[in-house]
Amino acid sequence: MHAPGTDAYEDALARIFFPEAARRRPACVVVPRSAKDVATVLRAATAAGTRVTVRGGGLGSDCVADGAVMLDLSQHLDEARPAADRVTVGGGATMATLHRAVAPAGRAVPVGVVGHTGLGMATRGGIGHLTRSRGLTLDHLVGAELVLPSGDIVRLTERSTGEETELWWAVRGAAPHVGVVTSATFRTHGTGPVRVDRAVVGTDALATYFRVAPELPRDTSMSAVLGYTSLSPDEPVLFLCTVCASGDDSAVGRARAAASAVVAASGSSPLHRSETSGRYPAGLPEFAPPAAGGREPAPLRMPRPGDGPRGSFFGKAVFTGPTLDATAADALAERIRAAPTRACRIDFQHTGGALADVADTATAFWGRTAQWSIPLNAIWDDAADDEASRAWVRDTLRALAAHTVGVYSVELRPDLPEYEAEARAAYGGNLPRLQALRHRLDPTGVLAPLPR
Numbered sequence: 509m510h511a512p513g514t515d516a517y518e519d520a521l522a523r524i525f526f527p528e529a530a531r532r533r534p535a536c537v538v539v540p541r542s543a544k545d546v547a548t549v550l551r552a553a554t555a556a557g558t559r560v561t562v563r564g565g566g567l568g569s570d571c572v573a574d575g576a577v578m579l580d581l582s583q584h585l586d587e588a589r590p591a592a593d594r595v596t597v598g599g600g601a602t603m604a605t606l607h608r609a610v611a612p613a614g615r616a617v618p619v620g621v622v623g624h625t626g627l628g629m630a631t632r633g634g635i636g637h638l639t640r641s642r643g644l645t646l647d648h649l650v651g652a653e654l655v656l657p658s659g660d661i662v663r664l665t666e667r668s669t670g671e672e673t674e675l676w677w678a679v680r681g682a683a684p685h686v687g688v689v690t691s692a693t694f695r696t697h698g699t700g701p702v703r704v705d706r707a708v709v710g711t712d713a714l715a716t717y718f719r720v721a722p723e724l725p726r727d728t729s730m731s732a733v734l735g736y737t738s739l740s741p742d743e744p745v746l747f748l749c750t751v752c753a754s755g756d757d758s759a760v761g762r763a764r765a766a767a768s769a770v771v772a773a774s775g776s777s778p779l780h781r782s783e784t785s786g787r788y789p790a791g792l793p794e795f796a797p798p799a800a801g802g803r804e805p806a807p808l809r810m811p812r813p814g815d816g817p818r819g820s821f822f823g824k825a826v827f828t829g830p831t832l833d834a835t836a837a838d839a840l841a842e843r844i845r846a847a848p849t850r851a852c853r854i855d856f857q858h859t860g861g862a863l864a865d866v867a868d869t870a871t872a873f874w875g876r877t878a879q880w881s882i883p884l885n886a887i888w889d890d891a892a893d894d895e896a897s898r899a900w901v902r903d904t905l906r907a908l909a910a911h912t913v914g915v916y917s918v919e920l921r922p923d924l925p926e927y928e929a930e931a932r933a934a935y936g937g938n939l940p941r942l943q944a945l946r947h948r949l950d951p952t953g954v955l956a957p958l959p960r
Contacts, residue, residue: 551659565626631683640861651693681872714837716773726861735853825916827878851887874936
């Protein structure tokens with residue numbers, strides 16, 4: 509256990525990605541080596557009525573809370589063990605760790621667009637370039653070791669019975685509310701080269717993008733970013749990233765034609781257009797606009813102790829249906845122009861396809877009817893921009909309200925006043941079932957809260 513004021517305590521917080529989370533002050537940091545260690549902490553916390561948060565990959569904004577015990581799984585449980593078409597990872601493993609283990613065999617699991625994400629993302633969704641063709645990361649979960657607030661350790665699979673059936677349902681979409689995942693097993697898939705078509709165009713192409721993307725077959729995802737790049741210092745751009753997971757020439761041609769239709773809708777020539785291919789996921793370019801001269805954007809890097817002062821981040825993520833139209837495009841183009849800093853961005857992560865192959869009630873994840881997951885990211889360095897940056901995100905949410913069908917639970921923040929409303933939207937019709945399970949397992953509220 510690391511107490512406040514010790515070097516180990518400060519170092520653990522310095523490695524948290526979200527600056528605001530890294531500035532919080534937990535009661536202590538515990539670095540378990542096994543599920544038994546986690547069980548000991550949860551039993552003690554339940555007896556004392558003390559909140560526990562979990563740091564897995566370290567990207568989540570809620571992995572630290574003031575006055576809580578922070579379980580840091582990343583230091584001793586960041587491991588991956590492949591076996592045939594399965595891979596078992598520790599509770600502190602990142603998706604990059606997972607893929608380094610399975611890549612030599614030419615296999616992969618559909619994950620998000622950043623390798624630093626951990627099991628917090630993987631058990632609450634996992635949206636990325638293969639969502640349309642393969643579904644969510646959690647759809648490939650075949651087993652999990654879960655430590656309950658009581659300290660009991662359960663091993664869950666699709667063959668689980670009794671109350672463990674409920675836990676197996678809940679761990680796929682809402683794991684932080686029912687226990688601590690100390691290991692997880694995923695089904696892997698053979699993968700070939702993936703074709704990526706990238707273009708940077710004016711925001712006037714956004715309405716065409718909203719029309720073209722839902723018409724694509726599930727082997728192709730067309731995601732996008734509204735933001736700024738040194739390619740266009742004074743005007744925001746639309747960055748288009750079209751990923752074809754099929755090696756068939758006709759599929760690649762169809763994907764290229766769709767991207768070209770969006771590019772042609774802009775009133776000016778593209779600032780950048782390129783095609784590449786690579787192995788998923790490590791061989792694909794960053795999901796961000798290239799810089800001047802076509803330079804690749806810097807990869808997202810996790811912070812390290814000693815990095816010095818850090819800026820701030822405030823994010824939300826909502827699901828929308830296929831109804832985004834020209835009116836929404838105009839409103840969102842205005843919102844990115846109104847961003848308080850050039851680092852702010854609006855992402856459009858293309859879903860649909862295989863996402864809807866599983867019913868909303870089959871797992872705790874709610875949002876299978878979505879055509880897009882839309883993260884809104886405000887990023888700033890100057891404390892004077894704090895209020896304006898948060899207001900920009902909330903105002904942009906209102907611009908999307910008519911099209912919103914849900915909230916992505918990975919961006920839920922229990923410390924914010926809007927938490928209850930957003931959590932209800934995140935879990936939708938599954939919320940009563942989750943509430944009943946949590947009431948039985950965690951009546952004193954040791955783990956992440958749910959709305960009453």
